[in-house]
Amino acid sequence: xxxxxxxxxxxxxxxxILVSIFVFVLQKLLPGDPALVLAGEERDPAVLxxxxxKYRLNDPILYQxxxxxxxxxxxxxxxxxxTNLPVTELIADKLPVTIQLAVMAMIIAFxxxxxxxxxxxxxxxTAIDYIANFVALSGLSIPNFWLGxxxxxxxxxxxxxxxxxxxxxxxVDPLKSLQTMIMPAFVxxxxxxxxxxxxxxxxxxxxxxxxxxxxxxxxxxxxxVVILKHAFRNALLPIVxxxxxxxxxxxxxxxxxEQIFTIPGFGKLIVDAxxxxxxxxxxxxxMCTAAGFILMNxxxxxxxxxxxxxxxxxx
Amino acid sequence: xxxxxxxxxxxxxxxxxxxxxSLRFKGAPANIVDGLSFAVxxxxxxxxxxxxxxxxxxxxxxxxGLLPRGVARVMSGTAIFGGQDLxxxxxxxxxxxxxxxxxxxFQEPMTSLNPSYRIGDQIAEIVLRHRPVTRTQARARxxxxxxxxxxxxxxxxxxxxxxxxxxxMRQRVMIAMALANDPxxxxxxxxxxxxxxxxxxxxxxxxxxxxxESGTALIxxxxxxxxxxxxxxxxCVMYAGRAVEEGPVAAIFDDPQHPxxxxxxxxxxxxxxxxxxxATIGGMVPAIDNMPDGCRFAPRCPFAGPRCDIAPPxxxxxxxHRAACHYAPLESAFAEAAG
Ligand SMILES: Nc1ncnc2c1ncn2[C@@H]1O[C@H](COP(=O)(O)OP(=O)(O)OP(=O)(O)O)[C@@H](O)[C@H]1O
Ligand code: SF4
Ligand SMILES: [Mg+2]
Numbered sequence: 001x002x003x004x005x006x007x008x009x010x011x012x013x014x015x016x017i018l019v020s021i022f023v024f025v026l027q028k029l030l031p032g033d034p035a036l037v038l039a040g041e042e043r044d045p046a047v048l049x050x051x052x053x054k055y056r057l058n059d060p061i062l063y064q065x066x067x068x069x070x071x072x073x074x075x076x077x078x079x080x081x082x083t084n085l086p087v088t089e090l091i092a093d094k095l096p097v098t099i100q101l102a103v104m105a106m107i108i109a110f111x112x113x114x115x116x117x118x119x120x121x122x123x124x125x126t127a128i129d130y131i132a133n134f135v136a137l138s139g140l141s142i143p144n145f146w147l148g149x150x151x152x153x154x155x156x157x158x159x160x161x162x163x164x165x166x167x168x169x170x171x172v173d174p175l176k177s178l179q180t181m182i183m184p185a186f187v188x189x190x191x192x193x194x195x196x197x198x199x200x201x202x203x204x205x206x207x208x209x210x211x212x213x214x215x216x217x218x219x220x221x222x223x224x225v226v227i228l229k230h231a232f233r234n235a236l237l238p239i240v241x242x243x244x245x246x247x248x249x250x251x252x253x254x255x256x257x258e259q260i261f262t263i264p265g266f267g268k269l270i271v272d273a274x275x276x277x278x279x280x281x282x283x284x285x286x287m288c289t290a291a292g293f294i295l296m297n298x299x300x301x302x303x304x305x306x307x308x309x310x311x312x313x314x315x
Numbered sequence: 316x317x318x319x320x321x322x323x324x325x326x327x328x329x330x331x332x333x334x335x336x337s338l339r340f341k342g343a344p345a346n347i348v349d350g351l352s353f354a355v356x357x358x359x360x361x362x363x364x365x366x367x368x369x370x371x372x373x374x375x376x377x378x379x380g381l382l383p384r385g386v387a388r389v390m391s392g393t394a395i396f397g398g399q400d401l402x403x404x405x406x407x408x409x410x411x412x413x414x415x416x417x418x419x420x421f422q423e424p425m426t427s428l429n430p431s432y433r434i435g436d437q438i439a440e441i442v443l444r445h446r447p448v449t450r451t452q453a454r455a456r457x458x459x460x461x462x463x464x465x466x467x468x469x470x471x472x473x474x475x476x477x478x479x480x481x482x483x484m485r486q487r488v489m490i491a492m493a494l495a496n497d498p499x500x501x502x503x504x505x506x507x508x509x510x511x512x513x514x515x516x517x518x519x520x521x522x523x524x525x526x527x528e529s530g531t532a533l534i535x536x537x538x539x540x541x542x543x544x545x546x547x548x549x550x551c552v553m554y555a556g557r558a559v560e561e562g563p564v565a566a567i568f569d570d571p572q573h574p575x576x577x578x579x580x581x582x583x584x585x586x587x588x589x590x591x592x593x594a595t596i597g598g599m600v601p602a603i604d605n606m607p608d609g610c611r612f613a614p615r616c617p618f619a620g621p622r623c624d625i626a627p628p629x630x631x632x633x634x635x636h637r638a639a640c641h642y643a644p645l646e647s648a649f650a651e652a653a654g
Contacts, residue, residue, distance in 0.1 A: 125385070210426065211421060211423050211426040211427045212426065212427055212428055212429040212430070214381060214421070214427070215421070215427045215428065215429070215489070215492075216429065217379075217381055217410075217413070218379055218381060218413055218414060218418070218419045218421075219413065219414035219440065219441040219444060219492070220410045220411060220412065220413035220414035220415055220441070220444055220445060221410070221414075221440070221444055222407075222410060223406075223410075230429055233429075233431045233432075234429070234430065234431055307431075308431075309430065309431060309476040309478065310430065310476070310478045
C-alpha cells in the first residue's frame with residue numbers, strides 16, 4: 001500500500017512539471033503587458049523599465065521559468081503584483097474558504113444524490129425513477145449562476161432569511177458562517193447531486209443484477225439489507241472515485257458561484273488575478289489547484305484499493 | 316409457528332407439494348412453465364431433469380420468491396410447504412422461510428458470493444438472520460459448517476474473501492451457507508455445471524452425504540443422468556415447461572413411458588454405471604412464441620398422432636409413476652395398434 005502511494009506520488013511529479021510549463025507558457029502568450037497594468041496611468045518609459053526590472057520581466061524566458069520553479073520549491077510563489085502580498089499568503093487566506101464551501105457542497109450532494117440514485121435504481125421504471133431522473137436532468141441543465149441568482153432573489157431579497165453575500169469564518173462565528181455559505185453550497189451541491197445520482201443509479205442497476213444479490217435474498221435477508229449491505233457496498237467503487245474527482249473540481253474554485261455570492265474563495269481570487277494580469281497569483285493558484293487535483297486522484301485510488309478486497313490482497 | 320416445519324404432519328406427507336404451477340415472462344404469448352406439479356417427501360431426493368431452457372431454474376426461483384420482479388409472473392398454481400402456499404405468502408413471510416426452512420444453491424459458484432465480504436461473515440449472516448444467537452455463536456457455526464463441507468483448515472478460511480477460493484471451494488461455501496440453519500428443503504440448481512469434471516463428483520457426493528446426515532429433502536436440478544442415477548429417489552422429467560414423466564428413479568430408467576424420456580434414456584445403458592449427459596433428440600425445443608397448443612413434444616415425437624393436438628394429462632401408470640402422453644403406457648398403445 002505505502003509503496004503504491006509512493007509510486008503514485010513519484011508519477012505525480014512529471015505531471016506537475018508539465019502543468020507548470022503549461023501555465024508559464026500560457027501566461028507569456030497572453031496579450032497585454034503587466035508592466036503597463038502596474039504602471040497605471042503612468043506612461044513614462046523609465047517607470048515601465050523600472051517595473052520590468054523589479055519584477056524580472058526582462059530576463060530570458062527560461063531563466064524566468066527556472067527561477068520561478070526554484071522559488072516555488074522553496075515554498076515561495078512570488079509576490080502579487082496587485083496587492084503586493086506574498087501569493088502563498090493570499091492562497092492560505094482563500095483556501096480554507098473554498099475548502100469549507102467544497103465540503104458543504106459535497107455533503108449536500110451526497111445527502112441528495114446517493115439516496116436518490118439508490119431509490120431510482122431499486123424502483124427502476126416506476127414513477128419515482130422517472131421523477132428522480134427528471135429532477136436530475138433539470139439539475140444538470142439549470143446553470144449555477146441562474147439558480148444562485150434566483151435563490152438570492154427569493155431567500156435573501158424576498159424572504160430575508162439569509163444574507164445574500166459575505167463570508168464569516170466558522171471559527172469566528174459558526175452559525176453566521178453556515179448562514180452565509182449554505183446557499184452557495186446548495187447551488188454547487190445540487191448540481192453535483194445530479195451527477196452523483198445518475199452514477200449511483202447506473203452502478204446500482206449493475207450490481208442489483210448480480211448473482212450475489214440473488215444469494216442475499218435467498219438467505220432471507222430483508223430488502224434494505226440486501227440493497228444497502230450487499231448491493232450498495234459493491235456499487236461504492238465508482239461512486240467513490242467520482243466523488244473524489246468532483247471534490248477536486250470544487251477545490252479548483254467555483255468561479256461563478258463565488259462571484260455571485262461574493263465569497264472570497266479561490267474562484268474569486270483567480271478571476272481577480274486574471275483581470276488584473278496578476279501573473280504570480282494566477283500561476284500560484286493554478287499550480288495549487290493542479291496539486292489538489294492530483295491529490296484527490298490519489299485519494300480516489302487509495303480508497304479504491306481499500307474498498308476492493310481483490311486489489312487489497314494483490315498488494 | 317408459521318415458519319416451523321410440519322412436525323405434526325403424517326410421516327409421509329410431502330415437504331413440498333407443487334400443483335399446477337404456471338409461470339410467464341412479461342409479453343410472452345405462452346407460459347414458460349405450464350401446469351407443473353411435483354412433490355418431495357421428507358428426506359427424499361427429487362431430481363428435475365430436462366433440456367436447457369425448459370424452465371427448471373425459473374421453477375426453482377418461483378418457489379423461493381426470487382423471480383426477477385416485473386419480468387416473470389406466477390400465472391397459477393400452489394406450492395404447499397409446511398401448510399402454507401409459498402406462491403401466496405407475503406414477501407416478508409417468505410423471507411423468513413428463505414435461508415431458514417428452504418435454502419437454495421445456484422448454478423454459478425463464481426459469482427454467487429459477495430466479493431466484498433469474508434466468507435465466514437457471509438455464513439454467519441444467515442445464522443444471525445434466522446437464529447437468536449450472538450455474533451460469536453454465529454461465527455462458531457460458520458466454522459462448523461465449513462468443516463462439514465470439508466473445507467481444509469476451516470478456521471483459517473473464515474476470513475478469506477471469495478476471490479481467494481476456487482470454484483469448487485466457493486460452491487462448498489454456498490452449501491455451508493444453505494445448510495447452516497438445517498433447512499427442511501434444499502433446492503440445488505445444477506450446482507456442478509460450472510465446475511471441473513473432477514470437482515463435480517466431489518460436490519455431488521458431499522451434497523448426498525450431508526443430505527443423508529441431516530435428513531433434508533432435496534430438489535436437485537440437473538442435466539446429468541449419472542447424477543440422477545446416483546442420488547435420485549424420484550425423477551421429474553420436464554419438457555418445454557411441463558412435467559412429461561414423473562416416478563421412482565428405477566421406473567424412469569428401466570421403464571420410461573414418455574417418448575421424450577425414452578429418447579433421453581436411449582444413450583444410457585440400463586445396467587452398470589450410468590453416466591453422460593442427456594441424449595440429444597432430433598429437432599429443437601419449440602420457442603416460446605411457437606408453442607404447440609397440444610402436446611408440446613409433438614413436433615419432435617416419433618409417435619405423434621392426431622390425438623396429440625390435445626395436451627395429454629399426467630396420467631397415473633403405476634405406483635406413483637405418471638406420464639403425460641396419450642399413448643402411455645406404451646404396451647397398451649402397441650396392443651391397441653396390433654389389435
Ligand atoms: N429474464 C428473462 N426474460 C425472458 N425470458 C427469460 C428470462 N430468463 C429466462 N428466460 C427464458 O426462460 C426459459 C427458461 O429458463 P430457465 O433458466 O428456467 O431454464 P433451465 O431449464 O434452467 O435451463 P438451463 O438448464 O440452461 O439452466 C429459457 O428459455 C429462457 O430463455
Ligand atoms: S402425446 Fe403424442 S406427441 Fe406427445 S409425447 Fe405422446 S405421442 Fe408424442
Ligand atoms: Mg437453469
